[in-house]
Amino acid sequence: MAEFYTVRHGQASFGAADYDRLSDLGWRQARWLGEHWREGGRFDRILCGDLRRHRETAQGICEGMDLDVSRVELAPQLNEFDFHSVTRSYGERDPQSVPGEGAGRSDYYRFLKKAMLAWAEGKISPVESWQAFEQRIGEALKLIGDSPRGAKTLVVSSGGAIAMMVRQVLGAHAETVTKLNMQIKNTAVSHFFCGAGSISLHSFNHVPHLEREGRREFITYS
Numbered sequence: 001m002a003e004f005y006t007v008r009h010g011q012a013s014f015g016a017a018d019y020d021r022l023s024d025l026g027w028r029q030a031r032w033l034g035e036h037w038r039e040g041g042r043f044d045r046i047l048c049g050d051l052r053r054h055r056e057t058a059q060g061i062c063e064g065m066d067l068d069v070s071r072v073e074l075a076p077q078l079n080e081f082d083f084h085s086v087t088r089s090y091g092e093r094d095p096q097s098v099p100g101e102g103a104g105r106s107d108y109y110r111f112l113k114k115a116m117l118a119w120a121e122g123k124i125s126p127v128e129s130w131q132a133f134e135q136r137i138g139e140a141l142k143l144i145g146d147s148p149r150g151a152k153t154l155v156v157s158s159g160g161a162i163a164m165m166v167r168q169v170l171g172a173h174a175e176t177v178t179k180l181n182m183q184i185k186n187t188a189v190s191h192f193f194c195g196a197g198s199i200s201l202h203s204f205n206h207v208p209h210l211e212r213e214g215r216r217e218f219i220t221y222s
Helices: 024-038 052-065 083-093 105-120 130-145 159-170 175-181
Strands: 002-008 045-048 072-074 152-157 189-195 198-206
Touching: 002 130, 002 159, 024 052, 045 052, 052 072, 052 152, 083 105, 105 175, 130 152, 130 159, 159 175, 159 189, 159 198
Parallel strands: 002 152, 045 072, 045 152
Antiparallel strands: 002 189, 189 198
């Protein structure tokens, strides 16, 4: 049986002009995770989406593990959905729901959850349809699962993509994606086993490299 570990990217640059890059803390989170895995950690394959925050997270992990970053394979199937397109489409449908200037993160997350539910129900039409997102993540799971018996694969992606993986593995309702997406911590690890044409979830959303004295304050969700 093969196994794989998914990792959500480190803290990105929420509120900045370019969200798609790691903050200084995001880099530290990634390196800390790599250091956590340095002793006893071994990956036969490292896959990541081709978004900048994915590539930087994979680089940080490799630095922490003292691995050559050239080992990382880019897989665009692992990219996050275009949340700007989803929220923009929902905002056009329901302008009153759009968070006003100066709104906090919690207001934005509530808005995103409503937008994702409308997207799943086919009420809005962003650039990528919900069905296309489902299909793309299904292709990613096939790519990950195409590993020899006993192999360990590291997968760096985003919250929404990982949440969709979990939904497909568990056969859960579409709303599960929106709920899990809001819970997944930056550089959180989820563990899966695959074999005989099936995938099972072993553990979800753990941050062992941050749940220690002096680091708990660095657990983030953006």
